[in-house]
Amino acid sequence: MGACFWRLCAILFVCAIVTTAEDPYRFFDWNVTYGDIYPLGVRQQGILINGQFPGPDIYSVTNDNLIINVHNSLPEPFLISWNGIQQRRNSYQDGVYGTTCPIPPGKNFTYILQVKDQIGSFYYFPSLAFHKAAGGFGGIRILSRPKIPVPFPDPADDYTILIGDWYKANHMSLKAILDRGKKLHFPDAILINGKGLNGASFTVEQGKTYRFRISNVGLQNSLNFRIQGHKMKLVEVEGTHTLQTTFSSLDVHVGQSYSVLVTADQPAQDYYIAVTSRFTAQVLNTTAILHYSNSAKPVSGPPPGGPTTQIDWSINQARAIRTNLTASGPRPNPQGSYHYGMINITRTIKLANSAAQVNGKQRYAVNSVSFIPADTPLKVADYFKIGGVFRVGSIPDNPTGARMYLDTSVMGADFRAFVEVVFENHESIIQSWHLDGYAFFVVGMDGGLWTPDSRKQYNLRDAISRSTTQVYPRSWTAIYIALDNVGMWNLRTEFWGRRYLGQQFYLRVYSPVESIRDEYPIPSNALLCGRASGRSTRPV
Numbered sequence: 001m002g003a004c005f006w007r008l009c010a011i012l013f014v015c016a017i018v019t020t021a022e023d024p025y026r027f028f029d030w031n032v033t034y035g036d037i038y039p040l041g042v043r044q045q046g047i048l049i050n051g052q053f054p055g056p057d058i059y060s061v062t063n064d065n066l067i068i069n070v071h072n073s074l075p076e077p078f079l080i081s082w083n084g085i086q087q088r089r090n091s092y093q094d095g096v097y098g099t100t101c102p103i104p105p106g107k108n109f110t111y112i113l114q115v116k117d118q119i120g121s122f123y124y125f126p127s128l129a130f131h132k133a134a135g136g137f138g139g140i141r142i143l144s145r146p147k148i149p150v151p152f153p154d155p156a157d158d159y160t161i162l163i164g165d166w167y168k169a170n171h172m173s174l175k176a177i178l179d180r181g182k183k184l185h186f187p188d189a190i191l192i193n194g195k196g197l198n199g200a201s202f203t204v205e206q207g208k209t210y211r212f213r214i215s216n217v218g219l220q221n222s223l224n225f226r227i228q229g230h231k232m233k234l235v236e237v238e239g240t241h242t243l244q245t246t247f248s249s250l251d252v253h254v255g256q257s258y259s260v261l262v263t264a265d266q267p268a269q270d271y272y273i274a275v276t277s278r279f280t281a282q283v284l285n286t287t288a289i290l291h292y293s294n295s296a297k298p299v300s301g302p303p304p305g306g307p308t309t310q311i312d313w314s315i316n317q318a319r320a321i322r323t324n325l326t327a328s329g330p331r332p333n334p335q336g337s338y339h340y341g342m343i344n345i346t347r348t349i350k351l352a353n354s355a356a357q358v359n360g361k362q363r364y365a366v367n368s369v370s371f372i373p374a375d376t377p378l379k380v381a382d383y384f385k386i387g388g389v390f391r392v393g394s395i396p397d398n399p400t401g402a403r404m405y406l407d408t409s410v411m412g413a414d415f416r417a418f419v420e421v422v423f424e425n426h427e428s429i430i431q432s433w434h435l436d437g438y439a440f441f442v443v444g445m446d447g448g449l450w451t452p453d454s455r456k457q458y459n460l461r462d463a464i465s466r467s468t469t470q471v472y473p474r475s476w477t478a479i480y481i482a483l484d485n486v487g488m489w490n491l492r493t494e495f496w497g498r499r500y501l502g503q504q505f506y507l508r509v510y511s512p513v514e515s516i517r518d519e520y521p522i523p524s525n526a527l528l529c530g531r532a533s534g535r536s537t538r539p540v
């Protein structure tokens, strides 16, 4: 057992129960600062990680332990969260305000994550205030362990492509608009890897095949992604190997991640990579460059157009994104060996999003409850049994039609329950929902109202397992979740202004056994704040 491991023991205090001590460790030292960035040619205040915008990619292999020491050099509290990293038994590391105390200015905090039983493409982002509008995000990739088969040949190279809508306005003025109870105006542009029009370039060698890991790290717009003259073969979605389907363009909703293979099989020149916003009256677009190393010609002609039909095209594409049941995921056994369609549902939860004014200010809600943060992270309050911070059951299981109200909404759920969640979107704009701590099966989506009859059209065989799903305007999406991860988990819209103004809550997955086999104790290096200040993280 290496020195690193024992050094960690001192931090973690739970060596006896961390059964994965042999898994490798990767150490990261990150300095988070404000710095000037010029993505659209004008100076902006960006959030940099080790001087970079976007932040550095995290490379890892299934089961690696990631030890990430984050130094907050901003003049305000800061947290990073990890989209799609499941933090098994360990929601304290999740880095949202419901689970983790903010890192005070000038201080540092070491996240101890394990990418347990995961593969695939994800990203990290700053979760507090409106920091995400200033940067601080980056890609996370989890490669398969060497002996686990991957259902496609090794690509010649593997690129992270972070796409997202972007404002020229400073993130603090955007936050101030929301704090005043106003809506944000439409974003100004789309960035690709932190760059504006034709700023990003990806070099390929003719005849070779490349993996592109595309994540939508933006604030509110679904984006369509395509490459002039090239097809994309979809191979992985948020940790699941897909049936390898070829697309000429791909809708990437906010918070989602996709891996595609692209073969440089065209004449040697440069090609446009085009990204366009979707489902809004106003349209944003941008381009980057696919550069052949032996290119004879710069980009030419109009950038490729996107899909001309809107929702039908997109919903059909979504239904075509399915799990390859015979391919391996993080383990050697096939992904299809877990028969989610044969498990009995123990509970159905219906969640309806809504927008309204409360006390003259714009708010957003789930089942009429608009989330407001407590003075103490919920998970931390739960650990120390500090009463009065939140109430389990403060959000109903079904839409009630009640007028919108504010509360620190927490839904209780039993460890090992098998839950059906139906997202009902009665609004005229698309939604994108994410659950921390889990991947879930997207069993169905359709226009109109969900009824129990809608279950007849569920895909109970090879639905995709992922952590972020879209819900089309005036439509529903149904998911199945096996609640096998004890903790306090954020269920949220990925539309950042709406989340900031209340469209989120926490799912408290609880086991009455309270065993360290099901959930690790609070890490001994945990920051304590609010009503937990001055408590001790040492086991008694």
Ligand SMILES: *[C@@H]1O[C@H](CO)[C@@H](O)[C@H](O)[C@H]1NC(C)=O
Residues within 6 Å of the ligand: 031, 032, 033, 071, 073
């Ligand atoms: C972080 O970067 C700032 C600005 O370059 C520097 O002043 C500070 O010392 C750095 N902190 C750490 C912990 O590296």
Ligand SMILES: *[C@@H]1O[C@H](CO)[C@@H](O)[C@H](O)[C@H]1NC(C)=O
Residues within 6 Å of the ligand: 069, 108, 109, 110, 525
């Ligand atoms: C802060 O960083 C230092 C090294 O720069 C490290 O020794 C210390 O453990 C870190 N503190 C926390 C709470 O992570």
Ligand SMILES: *[C@@H]1O[C@H](CO)[C@@H](O)[C@H](O)[C@H]1NC(C)=O
Residues within 6 Å of the ligand: 150, 151, 152, 242, 243, 244, 245, 324, 325, 326, 327, 328
């Ligand atoms: C599914 O995975 C298997 C096993 O790796 C592979 O041989 C097959 O080509 C894949 N099928 C599709 C349609 O992607």
Ligand SMILES: *[C@@H]1O[C@H](CO)[C@@H](O)[C@H](O)[C@H]1NC(C)=O
Residues within 6 Å of the ligand: 274, 276, 284, 285, 286, 303, 304, 305
């Ligand atoms: C991108 O937007 C600009 C300005 O609205 C427009 O002139 C241009 O035709 C658009 N390009 C594409 C490919 O949609």
Ligand SMILES: *[C@@H]1O[C@H](CO)[C@@H](O)[C@H](O)[C@H]1NC(C)=O
Residues within 6 Å of the ligand: 342, 343, 344
């Ligand atoms: C599911 O429910 C049905 C009917 O209630 C029951 O017969 C069956 O045994 C259950 N299956 C499992 C796997 O629990």
